[in-house]
Structures are given as structure tokens and as C-alpha cells.
Amino acid sequence: MTVTTADVLPRALLLRLIGLLVLVLAPHALRVPVWESALVAVAIGWRLAHLQRGVPLPGRVIKTLLTIAAFAGVYVTYGRVNGQHPGTALLVLMAALKLLEMRSQRDVRVMVALLYFLVFTHFLFSQEIWTVAWLLVTVVGVTGLLVEVNTRAATGDAAGRAWRQHWRLGGVIVAQALPLMVVLFLLFPRIPGPLWGLPADAGSSRSGVPDSMSPGDIAELILNEAIAFRVRFEGEPPGQRQLYWRGPVFERYDGRRWDAYPQNGPARAPSLQTLGEPVALEMMLESTRGFSLFGLEMSDPAALPAGSRLDENGQLLALRRITERRLLRQQAWPRYRLDARALPRWHRQRTLQLPVNSAPRTRALVQQWRAETPDDAALIQRALAHFRQHPFRYTLRPPRLGPQPVDEFLFTTQAGFCEHYASSFVVMMRAAGLPARVVIGYQGGARSPVGDDWVIRQSDAHAWAEVWLAGEGWRRVDPTAAVSPDRIEQGLRGAFDTARGELPAFLRRDGSTLWAMSRARWDFLNAQWNRWFLAYGPELQQAFLSRLGVRGWTQMLLWLTGLITALLLLVAAWLLWRGRPAPPADAASRSWRRLQRAAARQVDARPGEAPTAWCQRLADRQPHLRAQLDAARTAYQALRYGPESAQTEAQQQQLDRAVRGLIKALRRRRPPPAG
């Protein structure tokens, strides 16, 4: 390849490019493996050293080796080279390596495309509000760079002082593109669902309640202040005690770990009886990458949200994995009866099952109770009373439990968290011959100080028990409430002794301080962001557009093309207006220019043609206008070239009058009949 002058990139341009690269890669830096960040830093440093000190760039062999090493490194780190994480890692590496062989403006163009794409990949990991600013800054910068490299190449402008102008133009283009972007965003038809299925690692890792429960699982969640979902009640919200957000129901127990039996056979509808008044609500659920929709107990099978079903255990499930934020309308019956008629034999067996050797002390104790209290309801009360009467305490840092966790918890440590209480309570019930199971989900929530939303965080994760009673069906029993009623009444914050300092910092703050208020506002802003921007998908688009009166695809596409065309016409008109010859500063010249333009079809003014000669030519073609032309010309010449006098205004009026008359006469085209 011959290197022409246009191919030599100026230093300043490369420095700006490196700056942009750093800006674009910065959010990726913590996401990619450490070795990769180091490699990128080395590449950037090398290029900088080349620019500043003239250190030679790597040769072909080293570059090839580096490329191979990059692929190998990514493969070793991720086990593959495709997919979201490894793909992003590879792109980052490619951008850094490209920097090392950047020589011509073509390389810069490729880099520009890479930079745009790297901006895109960032959004696969984070879409918070600040990324909007980042998006704008990076896109303006990259576009400015594109303009610079392109026009520099065209002009061969070595001085490169014009870069400010180029970047400003980049900014102008982006600014003009923004309204178009908004229109496209709102009106471009959205298709539901993934096109080719999500890669296994799409999005962030699973969050929220686990698929199974062993001691300590939920305590981890408590430390997570991320929002699980937001809720807006239509009408009066039920009391805090009623707010059980039902997740997976665990019936299988191996002595330590609870989980659900795999579904076999066709899905059955729950046998549900509803009582009292229903509660309607709207839920904005964060993406969990699971199926559970955490319906408020008990979801109405007759008014299920779109794309969901209610399984036989009363868990509200999405038909597809939840990979994006979803807005759900739910209806719930706080009073209900589940499986009230009968419990099938197989189900009874499942919910009575206990591993053979598990919890011998507990079993002994419960069998003794059973003998003393034949009534099922009384037995439940007795078990709960056990928790109350003994010095059980509620703690986020329970001691480690050995091979018999239930026995150790009940008789030795007596310190634990909801999962410990729920787990040991269910074991006690099963030992007493009562069908029982663990339900996990969220409990409670906090009303947002801003707006009327309820915010349910991961820290509101909870585990409780259900016991089947003949005639009544599954009854919810929350043993945690027996130990720490405040947990249920006041939320998690009430359950701890704040002085002991075991409460996570974010839970400790009081809701009345300024900081808390601003945090709440930020939360609210985030909520709106999530609710309206990030969740803007097919459903929201339809709802939004039909509110504006745009219905159906045809109308949507019509509006889309119409608005885009209109906006582009505005841009074109602006450009045309900018490109028109600058109007003369003085009124006389403006009038004269008007006249010349009106007469252009007859006699086009030549560049070096003085008014007299032009008038002569025009008058030769339109003899009847000669007198008027002379008047106009004399006035114009006097105004523009004559000595300054007091009659300027009068002359200007005379000129305007003459020009108006002439323009009218010229429009008529045909000379008036003689005489």
C-alpha cells in the first residue's frame, strides 16, 4: 500500500481518537477480565508512546501474536468466543489492537464503526439514566471524529486547526438527528420477544429469590438493596401483614435443602376459592431471568396478566422467561382457600416426606406434642408458642449449622433468619403428620415517599410456611412473625436492634432526612425511567400510541414516515437557508437584489456587470420598462454610491416603489398594449 499524504494521520487527531476510545471503553473496563484491561491499557500506552516519543509500533508478527493471544485469552476466560460477554471482550480487544495498526483514514473509519458498536454493547449490561448522557457525549465525539477524518482526508488539511469546526458540525448533525431518534423510538414498530433466543449469559446474572433454599440463601438477598419490583395499588392497599408476594413453593426436602418437585404431566389449575374483595394492582417487575411473577396472594385465576399462568400451587408464572422489565396488571384475593376440598394422596405424601435420619430430636419433641394435642390448629399454635417461649432471636448472621440443621437451630443456636424458622417449622409440622411446605417470595415493601408506588426490594425476600388443614386447605403460617412480629408489621427495619449494627447501612437510614428524600426522588426518577423508557416495548408502544389516536400498524407506519419526512425536510430547509447567498447589509442593495432576482428569467446578471449595463440589457428586452428602470437605477446608485445625504429615506422609498412596480410588471411578462 502506498502511503499518500492524505493517509498520514495527524497526531492531534490520533490523540482525540485515543481520548474517545478511553471514554467509550471506560464502562467496559471493570466488566472485562483484568488481563484484558491491562492489555488494552498497554495498547493505548504503546500508541501514545509512539505518538509522543516515536517508539516504533509493533510489527506484523507481534500484532498477529497479540491477536491470537486475545482470542485464546477470551476463550480460556469464558470457554467460548461468541455470546454477549466474550463477544464484548473480543470487541474491546479488537478496538485496542486496531489502535496499534491505525495508519490511514480508512482505519479511522473502521475504528469509528467499532466505537459506535462498543457503545451499543455497553447497553447490554447497563441501561441506567446516566448512560443517556454517556451515549450523547460519545456519539457526538465519535461523529465529530468521523467528520474530522473524512473532511481532513478530502482537504489534505495538514494543519488540522479546523477540528473544532468539524466537531461542532458533528454536534450539529447529532442535534438534528435527535428529534428523528425520538420519532423512530416511539413509532418504529416493536416486535415482541427475542428473535433468536437469548444466549445463556444474556443480561446480568440471575437475581432475586433462588430456585432452592438452603440455610443462608435468603440472608444473602437481604443485603441486596436492588429493587425487585414496584407496585401501584388501585384503591386502598391491603395492610402490611397481607403483603405476601408469592414465589416458588418448595415441597421436596433433603434434610438441608428445599426445592420444588419437577413438573411432570400436564399442568393443573389450582383448586381455588376466593372470598371477600379483590385488590387490583399494577406491578413493574424487574428482569429476573426466571419465570416467577410474584403475584400478591392469592392471584385471581380469572384475571391473569397477559402471558402468565397460575400453577397448581398458586404461583403466578410467566409463560416465557422474564428477560426484560415487565409491566403487569394483577388482581389478587387476600382471602382465599387453596385445595380446600381434598389433598390428593400423592400430594399428601410429598408434603409429609422427611428424610429418614433428619432431625431426630425435633421429631421426638413433635411426636410428644402430637400425643398431647390432637387438634391440628392447636398443634400449630403450640409450635409457634415454642418459638416465642424460648430465647429465639432474629439475626442476619446466624451461626453456621452442621449436618442436622433443624435440630441445631431449634435446640442449640436458636438464632436465625426467616428461612430457618420456615424450614424448621415445616419439618415440625411434617413430623406431626400435617402436610406442610415452604413458600418463598417477598413480604411487605415500603411505600415510596415520592409518588404512590410501593417499592419491594430484594431485601424484602422472605420465606414462610403453609400447612394443609382439612376443610380449610393450605393455611399460611409465618413462624418469623412469632419470633419477630415487627419484621412483618414494620418491615425488615423493625426486626433488628439497630444498635447492634447488624442491619445493612441502607436499611439503617431514617426516612425523614434530606438524604433519604433525595434518594427517594432518585428512586422515583429511576422508576419512571424504567416504567416508561426501558419498558417501552410492543405493549407499552401500543398503549401509548392508541392514547394518541394512532391505531394499528398502517397508521403507525404512516405517522412514522410522515414525521421523518417532515423532520428531514426541516433539516434540508435549514441547510438551504444557510447555503443561500448572504443578503446584503444595506436596504438599497436588498431592493436591488430583489429586482435582479425577479428579472433573472429575462436577463441574468453577470458577475462583473454594473447596474447600468444590466439595466440596458433588460430595457432592450422590455423597452416599456426603461423609464421605471432608470428611476430605480438612479435611486439605487445614489443610495449606494452617491454622497451621503439627508434624502436617503426618500430615495429608498423611491427605489422601493420603483422596484415594486418593476417586479409587478415583470411578473406580467407581457408588455401592456401600446397607447
Added chain:
Amino acid sequence: MRGLFRRRLTKPAAGIRRGWIDRWILRRITPSTLPWTVNRRRVYILPTRFGVGFGLLCLVMLLGAMNYANSMGFALTFLLAAIGLVSMHHTHAQLVGLRLVEIAADPVHVGADAALRLRVDQPGKVGRLGIQIHFADTPRADGPGVTVAPSAQLRLSFAPGQRGWNALPLLTVASAAPTGLFRAWTFVLPDTRVLAYPRLARAGQSPPPTRALEQGDARHRQPGLSQFAGLRNYVRGDSLQRIHWKSLPKTRTPMVKQFEDGEQPECWLDLALTPGADLDARLSQLARWVVDLAETPVAFGLRLGGDQIDLDRGPAHRHRCLSALAQFGQRA
């Protein structure tokens, strides 16, 4: 990967441009008198290779955003697509209203390249950042464009094909600025003509028929202006009166005094007396002599058939002779 990056990204998409679009446009071109202003309706625009690549990038992003239901992804994709659309209009505006004010060229000999000087002018405040002007039938070089602010000179080399007046071929006025995603172009056929002198015959083939002025010829004697101009070696036949006797002892060879006037050699070039295979060859030979003689103090005249250019010297005379040679037999 390297091969991919090396590919020329600014070339117009595929081979479409050379094809039917140009032919369709060319049918509607008539010669235009300068100054010529780019007409909005005559500006054509297509994406460059880079533009097509950019479009594909947007498409990939769109699919990605759809697949991941990623709102920020959608926003970026749509912003980039909008940037593409807006920059198309900016590229279009680079050309609209541009004025080609004049094209000037010095005459050259056939076989040499004439340097055309194009003056381009822009009205208004649109920064015209990269205007390229080239002949429509030559492949476009990657440079050099001009930034027109507010007026610029541009050079273009043109090889005239025949002696005499050469009409300029079709010119393409194009721009890929500001983003390089699109390339707008238009055509102009200026009615400017370039004069081409006859091709120069090879130097030194035959000497021009110079002769010194005879002593008795009074026509060009300039009385009272005999100025001593220097010495030269004695040649047989020089007048004895002119020998510089004083220097004889020093130099051993006789020197002859030279005078500025009276010694003016003159030369008549005549087409009829010029050797050569055909008319063009003879004209070439004459052109060679004219060029050579113009370097010397020899006054020369030219006889072309019935026309005659009198004895004279100087660049203007040289031009007169050469353009007469260039146009000989062409004026009907």
C-alpha cells in the same frame, strides 16, 4: 481481519454508479457557460461503501436491540440511523449552490498535461468541507478535495488530445463530506476550451534555418546603438576590423568583438520548406523550432501557407506563432 480493514471504504456502492444511472444523467447534459451554479435538482446521491457498512451496522444493532428488548440499544440504533439520514442532507448541501466561477488553463503541447485552474466559489454559511472535482471518465482519486471558504482554487490536469482548441470533457463535482456516508455528485460540461499547441518534435533533429543578417541589409540596422557585447572566438570569415587586437597576446587565439545590434540573426520558418512525413509532423517540427528559437535572441517569423507572422521575439510572439500552428487548417 486486516484484509477487511484494508478495503476501500469510500468507494461508491458496488458498480452501480458507472452504470445506468450515469448514462441516464449524461443524456441530459448540455454545455454550460461559466460561472455555473450547482442546481439542487441535478445533484445525485448514493451511499458510499462505508455508508453501506454503516447501514449494516445499524441493522445489526437494531436486531440486537430487538432481541434483547434493549431500550438504550434502540435509542442508539435510531440515533445512528438518524445521523445517517441527516448527514445525507448535509452531503447534498455541500454541493447545492456551489459555483464554478472560472476555468483557466495555459496552452500546452499535445502530449503534455495542461494545468486547469478552477476557481470555485460558495455563497452562504454552509462550510463546504470537501469538494472534489475530477473528470467524469477518470477514476476518482481519494484526494484532493478543496475546502471552499469562501473561494478556492483547484488544479486539475488535462491532457489535450489534438492540436487546436480542445473542449473539456465532462467534469464531476462531488463531495462525500461531512461524514463520508454518502457521496453526492453532479456533472458539468463547461464550454471552456483549452488551446493545445502541436506536439513537439524531438529536439535536435534538424536545426532551424537561421541566418545572420547580412551587413548590407539596412532594414534592421539601428544607428548609434552599437554596443560592445563581448568577445568570441574568431571564425573564418569574420571581418578583420572586428578582431580584438589588444587581447591577442593574452589569449593566443584571435577574438572578435561582438555587437548587440547589426548582428541580430533572424530566421524565417516556412511550413512549405519544413521536412516531415505529414502535415502534423511538419507542424510539430515547426513548433519545436519556435520553442527553441524563443530561447535564443534570434528574431523569427513564420509563414504558414498564405499567412505570415512577421519577425519578432518575446513570449507573446512565441504564443502567436504556436497558436497559429495549433489552429492551422482548422478554421473552416
Added chain:
Amino acid sequence: MKAAVSRTVDALEQVILGKPQELRLALACLLAQGHLLIEDVPGVGKTTLALALARVLGLEFQRIQFTADLLPADVLGVSVFESGSNAFRFHPGPIFAQVILADEINRASPKTQSALLEAMEERQVSIEGKTRPLPAPFFVIATQNPLSQLGVFSLPESQLDRFLMCLSMGYPPPAAERALLAQTDRRSLLAELPCVLDAAQVQSLQAGVREVTARPALLDYILALVQATREHAGLRHGVSPRAGLALKRAAQAWAFLMGRPGVLPEDVQAVFPAVMDHRLLPAHAALHAPPSARDLLAAVAIP
């Protein structure tokens, strides 16, 4: 004053037939206090023009025929020792007149040429340490014969700049030439020319020329023209600032002759070829004649 100007033009037109434009330009040159160079073959009426101008304007006339052996003293004058008064006495040369016709100036040696040109420029003569002013309206019409290139000393370019205008008379149109042939005696015709003005009036007219308005828009035009000469590739280098000033003065004089209070672009265009053509030097490399002043006028837009 207007009447005086028109009477002058009328009177001159009786003698100089068929050349109204050249006549007016010459008059404008005089009124602009510049000097005139006429490049033309002998016999087209250069002398007649000079004589007629001098006569109509009531000015003193001198003719200097330049030859190769003409010495500066022959032009400027010489101090001669007079035994009677026992002192040097200055005998003024022919240059001490109000209208000078310097005929075939390119025949004189460079030394003599520059003596004349310096006097023209400074409007005074320095001889033997004494400075003597030249008479008040001082107008030189120099002629140059373009035909014979041999044995002449063409005026160097720097000297050409000192002439405000350079005209070429050209042959008269056939009708005018016929009238010329029909005339009985040109000498008597010249002698009969009325004396319309006198030196003082000419000076007041010259003052009037300086009063003619040149608005900024017009100055912009002059500037654009001057710059166009500097940008043009066919020219060796652009014209000097002096040329710009000359253009303005000539245009003012032209506007004055036309009876206008302010200078129009038309006035600039009218004098532009005369003022500029001899200042536009072809580029060395250029093989053909440089762009004419008219080409420049056609190309430069009037701001």
C-alpha cells in the same frame, strides 16, 4: 464647472475625431493629476491630442522628441556659467511646461528616461542641489512605439507604474477618418481652437475631482479588482497598492467628467483597462498573453 467640462470636451471633439472615449480618458487622466502613456504607431494623432489638450485648457505646451543621444540635461535644463553676471544661471529644460509630449520615450537611454519619470513623479526637478518646482498643472503625455522592438529601451515595469493610464489610440473609425481627409488644414484648425479654461481653472477642476465621493461599497469593489489581479495565476504578481489608488483617482475623475457626485462601479469599469492594462504583467511561465483587464472586469463581481 459642469459647463466648463462639457465645453472642453466639445472643443476637443472637434479636433480629435472619432475617439470620444480616448479623449475623455486623457482628460480624466489630466484631471486626476496623473500622466498618460500612449502606445501606438506614429500618425494616429498623439501629438494632436496633446496640443489640443494644452490649447483648450489654456496650458503651456512643450514637446520633447526622445532620441538615443538625448541626455537628462537636455530634458531638465542646465546651469551655464555666464561671464556677464559671473554666476551660474539655470536654463530650464523643456520639462518646465504644463503639458509635455514626450515622444517615443523608449528611444532614450534609461538614464534620460528615469530623469523624466522622477520629475513626473515628484513634480519637481533637482539639479545641482537645487530643487525647482515644475509648473502647477503638470501633465506628461509620453508615447511609445510598440512596433520596433529592436534597439529600444522599453520602459521597465516599475516605471510603467508611474503612468496613471496607458492608452492606445488606434485607427479612427472610417467615418471619422473620412472627415479627417475632408478637412482642409489641421494646423489652422488647432490654432482656431478656443481656449476654454486657464491653468487656475484646471487646478480647481482637479480639486473638484478629489471631492467626488467614493463610498465604502465602491472601495470594496476596487479592492476586489486589485485582489483579483493578485490571485490570478496568469499574472506574475498583482498590482501595487499605488495601482489601487490610481484606479480610485481615475474613477473619481471619470465620474467628475460624467458630472456625478459619487463614483459608480461603471466609472471604475470605464477607466479600469486604461489604468490596469500596462500594470498587468504576464507570469513568467505563462506562454500566452495575460488576462486582459476586461477579462478581470467580467470575472469580478461587484460587491
